[in-house]
Amino acid sequence: MITSVKEILTKAKKDGYAVGAFNTANLETTQAIIKAANEMHSPVIIQMTEKTMNYTGGRAIFNLIKNVAEFYYPKIPVGIHLDHGKSLEIIQRAADIGFTSVMYDGSRDKYDDNLTATKKVVGFCKKKKISVQAELGSVPYFGEIGTENADWEKYMTNPNQAEEFVKDAGIDALAVAIGNAHGFAKERKTPDYARLEMINKKLNIPLILHGASDWENGKVDEVVERGICCFNVDTAIRLAFINNLANSLKNKSDISFDIRKVLGNAREAVENVVKEKIKLFRSDGKA
Secondary structure (H helix, E strand, O other): OEOOHHHHHHHHHHHOOOEEEEEOOOHHHHHHHHHHHHHOOOOEEEEEOHHHHHHHOHHHHHHHHHHHHHHHOOOOOEEEEEEEEOOHHHHHHHHHHOOOEEEEOOOOOOHHHHHHHHHHHHHHHHHOOOEEEEEOOOOOOHHHHOOOOOOHHHOOOOHHHHHHHHHHHOOOEEEEOOOOOOOOOOOOOOOOHHHHHHHHHHOOOOEEEOOOOOOOHHHHHHHHHOOEEEEEEOHHHHHHHHHHHHHHHHOHHHOOOOHHHHHHHHHHHHHHHHHHHHHHHOOOOOO
């Protein structure tokens, strides 16, 4: 059943577990995510970026998620979310389509510019009852830090700024930077748990961790205990899908040129990854 992301995150925060926000770009990935959540009896968030909306058609992918969730898995809470919206225009586009949860990402801007733009987004979204996630600090990408050790202090979320930002902007959730990184960028050897704990003490909203595809049990437990109630997962899903697809095409005798079999195998690979993540995040059995 389609459920508001705000409701899913609020429950996770209250009960001390995290949910996965998994990125999709096609039918097979969408089916895999929701089927995995159903088998694990877990709430789940499915999200997409502006690039995905341009690739699939925003209304097409939104209604695909909605139909798969409502018709085939009506007992599982499924939230639909816009990931990394970087302009008011894309937020407005998502609102027109029917999204009730969006992320505005002004994290590459100066603090004052990020705050000003986020306030405009919140002002627009509140009128339409859309919840807003923002990012403070800057979770780096591979092109920004590569594989070498970075000057992490300039990327980290400042706890005092976070308190001021949340109060002034009126957001519903905050993505934080504590040494995590997107994609294949090299993360901080040890996440700044003390910083996260301080942020959590100052705020009373759900905290989100981006760049969490490769996080394992120990680190996951540490940050969930300190307030993280949602992990964004994209790279792990892409790798599972593409690697399985490449292997199938390499071994042509196994596929008989049947696109349904090729994509079905890739879908199963994604499903297995999502199940593993759900168990790590402690959301299994919480639906």
